[in-house]
Amino acid sequence: MKILLTGKTGQVGYELERTLQGLGEIVALDRQQMDLANLDQVRDVIRSVKPQLIINPAAYTAVDLAESAPDLAMRINADAPGVMAAEAKKLGAAMIHYSTDYVFDGDKAESYTEEDVPHPQSVYGRSKLAGEQAIQAAGIPHLILRTSWIYGLRGKNFLLTVQRLAQERDELRIVADQFGAPTWSRTLAEVTAHAICQLQGGGTQANVDHAAWSAHSGLYHVTAQGRTSWHGFTQAIIAHSSGLKQPKVTPIATQDYPLPAKRPQNSVLSSQRFMQAFCRLPEWEAALKLCVD
Numbered sequence: 001m002k003i004l005l006t007g008k009t010g011q012v013g014y015e016l017e018r019t020l021q022g023l024g025e026i027v028a029l030d031r032q033q034m035d036l037a038n039l040d041q042v043r044d045v046i047r048s049v050k051p052q053l054i055i056n057p058a059a060y061t062a063v064d065l066a067e068s069a070p071d072l073a074m075r076i077n078a079d080a081p082g083v084m085a086a087e088a089k090k091l092g093a094a095m096i097h098y099s100t101d102y103v104f105d106g107d108k109a110e111s112y113t114e115e116d117v118p119h120p121q122s123v124y125g126r127s128k129l130a131g132e133q134a135i136q137a138a139g140i141p142h143l144i145l146r147t148s149w150i151y152g153l154r155g156k157n158f159l160l161t162v163q164r165l166a167q168e169r170d171e172l173r174i175v176a177d178q179f180g181a182p183t184w185s186r187t188l189a190e191v192t193a194h195a196i197c198q199l200q201g202g203g204t205q206a207n208v209d210h211a212a213w214s215a216h217s218g219l220y221h222v223t224a225q226g227r228t229s230w231h232g233f234t235q236a237i238i239a240h241s242s243g244l245k246q247p248k249v250t251p252i253a254t255q256d257y258p259l260p261a262k263r264p265q266n267s268v269l270s271s272q273r274f275m276q277a278f279c280r281l282p283e284w285e286a287a288l289k290l291c292v293d
């Protein structure tokens with residue numbers, strides 16, 4: 001199977017390129033090879049590669065910057081996935097795409113399921129929701145994997161920010177009233193590979209198994225299990241990372257850390273549907289320990 005992978009320099013794309021080896025011929029692209037802001041280039045590259053599966057972790061992920069660049073965020077996060085899906089349809093290809101907890105407003109008391117109606121509060125969230133809708137409208141076999149709070153040992157993420165700040169400051173002031181599930185980029189890559197393998201009959205089939213893909217096609221929440229706040233995540237990072245200084249970690253309210261984009265207060269997603277269809281997901285703190293080890 002020929003797999004076109006976008007965003008190979010990103011947190012998830014980097015892990016996917018390595019984890020997917022063995023599942024087919026991986027054509028992993030960076031921004032220079034396929035700029036998602038250039039829709040003609042996206043079309044041309046897909047037509048020349050002719051993949052059977054497109055995996056798209058590339059995205060405009062700068063949540064605050066997106067507030068002042070809504071057109072660009074929309075082109076990269078919504079229009080480009082729409083073009084990918086339209087091209088996939090012509091090729092008879094399937095698509096795997098990643099989306100975010102920030103499509104919700106965060107006002108629900110319990111964890112969000114796939115049936116809950118999205119209500120994004122930020123440009124980033126709106127653009128990611130529009131990307132989901134563009135793929136759904138194309139009517140191709142697809143998996144849209146909504147995840148949250150991704151961290152890992154490379155790229156820009158909260159784990160690396162806290163590890164850096166811990167060395168620089170005596171006190172970290174971290175919001176304690178936003179709740180979610182920190183999810184390791186490697187976990188996402190591994191469960192994505194598992195899902196592909198399962199849909200491809202154990203990885204033995206060279207072509208897309210359309211019956212299996214169509215039976216499982218749709219939207220899935222995919223995060224580590226359990227929940228914490230950004231403050232709780234920070235405490236765990238400091239507790240489990242060896243050799244770090246131990247700054248005081250002060251809980252603060254969202255209003256005490258003003259940012260351009262509004263974040264959901266409750267970002268917790270229920271991954272039951274994914275776990276029933278594919279595989280189990282780890283507890284967030286167990287995955288964090290593995291990552292920092």
Ligand SMILES: NC(=O)C1=CN([C@@H]2O[C@H](COP(=O)(O)OP(=O)(O)OC[C@H]3O[C@@H](n4cnc5c(N)ncnc54)[C@H](OP(=O)(O)O)[C@@H]3O)[C@@H](O)[C@H]2O)C=CC1
Pocket residue numbers: 006007008009010011012013030031032034035036037056057058059060061076098099100101128146147148149150151155156
């Ligand atoms: N990070 C998070 O906490 C969460 C992310 N998600 C979603 O998961 C997916 C993966 O996120 P993650 O790996 O963390 O993202 P990163 O920010 O780590 O990586 C984004 C990737 O997209 C690429 N990219 C950005 N703009 C363009 C462009 N115009 N053309 C081509 N490539 C581009 C980047 O390339 P370059 O290196 O050149 O900038 C990079 O490879 C995304 O869809 C994101 O929306 C969902 C929930 C949480």
Ligand SMILES: Cc1cn([C@H]2C[C@H](O)[C@@H](COP(=O)(O)OP(=O)(O)O[C@H]3O[C@@H](C)C(=O)[C@@H](O)[C@H]3O)O2)c(=O)[nH]c1=O
Pocket residue numbers: 061062063100101102147148149150157158161172173174175178230257259263
């Ligand atoms: C650095 C820092 C952040 N914070 C708060 C701000 C914010 O509410 C929260 C998270 O901060 P960040 O801006 O790093 O994270 P943010 O960019 O909001 O992360 C999001 O990224 C996108 C791509 C997603 O899809 C989401 O799932 C989510 O992971 O932590 C503090 O309270 N103190 C601090 O010192």
